[in-house]
Amino acid sequence: MSLNSATSAAVIVEPSAGIRHVTQIYGRLLLIGFALAPAYLIAYLYFFQDPSLKFENHLFHEIAIAAATLEGLFVTYVTWQCYRLSGEPILRWLTLGFAGFVVIYTLHGVFTGFSHRNIWLFLLYGPASRLVMSILLLVGLLSYKSPPDPVAKRSDPWTWLTWLIGFLAVDLFVAVIAYSPYAASLGTRLSMEGGALVISLVNVGLMLWRRIRSPLMLIFGISVMSFALSSLAFILGKPWNHMWWLAHAIFAGGFFLLSFGVVQAFHTTRSFSTIYSQDELMARLAEAKARTEAALQELQHTNQKLEHLAAIDPLTGAVNRRIFLERVETEIGRVKRGEAPFSLLALDLDNFKRINDTFGHQVGDSVLKAFVQTCLEAIRPYDGVARVGGEEFMVLLPQAALDVALMVGERIRMSIQGTRFDAMGTDPFSVTVSIGISQFGQDGNSIDALLRAADQRLYRAKSHGRNCVIAV
Structure with a gap:
């Protein structure tokens, strides 16, 4: 084989623009499919499962809520550390969202034993915690790309204490509703769960409208879609039936995924909105490369000067x-x-x-x-x-x-x-x-x-x- 033919054989041809376009569409469809995966399980149980079948196990439920509470506390602390170091407003609202969920949702497990005495005291803390969390996540999304908070504001104990008192006030308000005549009305639970569903969908729609595509924010969007679908499952389900348990699992999956994004931010730049954007990474890589090349040129110039000084x-x-x-x-x-x-x-x-x-x-x-x-x-x-x-x-x-x-x-x-x-x-x-x-x-x-x-x-x-x- 001649040198020219060997060189021609070694040339690597870039994929065509059509192939790249098709793979981009395929990747987006995969993301949509993954985000909607819980909907398939909801549809399966809704159409093929007897809704009267139940699995009522108070001890299992209490252990699961206790584990969720501990994980929520840990994720809240990690998110707060990221916010304290980066000052990103979205991390402040994420911290409050996790904290509010933990403070309110914990009572859902504490009052498990009341499910036969006062079902509303047991049930209403679940949708209340999801509603509060969805609202705070929406506010956080609205603050996406906002300038960092001042350092003094990040660790101000009175700000966090005020929010904690507010979450405890929500706990008290839910207890009052649970013991009021309004608790038995169908609209109380549905309004809170439906509100969490609608606000979560608004979160997703806002992300699509603003074209937010950074990898960590994609995790945020998929997690919020899981929260929306879990609220849908809670609306369709009844206490202790399989749809109700599935709703817990869907919400837990979204919570795990969102906490994974927080941990990734913690182990890198403590930033949630800018760190894993591919465009930004490429831009930062180009800037770092340019700085490195400039430093190398300067070093080479300095070495030449030193060699000249050493020789002359x-x-x-x-x-x-x-x-x-x-x-x-x-x-x-x-x-x-x-x-x-x-x-x-x-x-x-x-x-x-x-x-x-x-x-x-x-x-x-x-x-x-x-x-x-x-x-x-x-x-x-x-x-x-x-x-x-x-x-x-x-x-x-x-x-x-x-x-x-x-x-x-x-x-x-x-x-x-x-x-x-x-x-x-x-x-x-x-x-x-x-x-x-x-x-x-x-x-x-x-x-x-x-x-x-x-x-x-x-x-x-x-x-x-x-x-x-x-x-x-």
């Missing part, structure tokens, strides 16, 4: 001894591969200490900078100058034998000798330089040998009166 003498601009030796190693490798030999120049400014003592270090620094600039003008573009000490320098001359190096050394010496330096308050002065030269191969095959030979010739230049170049 900050005063003169010449490379330092480490970089110079690395370049010499590179040249040794080239010569060993058959290229022309190279030479080294060891340079030392004559009587430089006298310049510092006479004119000061500022003038001495100016001399050093001018010296390096003069060397750069006297050598080839690919030659290199390094500062290896205070006034000591080295010059690398690639592909230059000893005779060429001698010519370059003389050119540097004469240029330095002919340069006049200005010192503040005195007449211009000149400096001289002594130079020693070594050649790879002729003076050794290692860096140490080359440096030693160049230094020895530099010292000889010093001893011969300075301002001269020694190559042998």
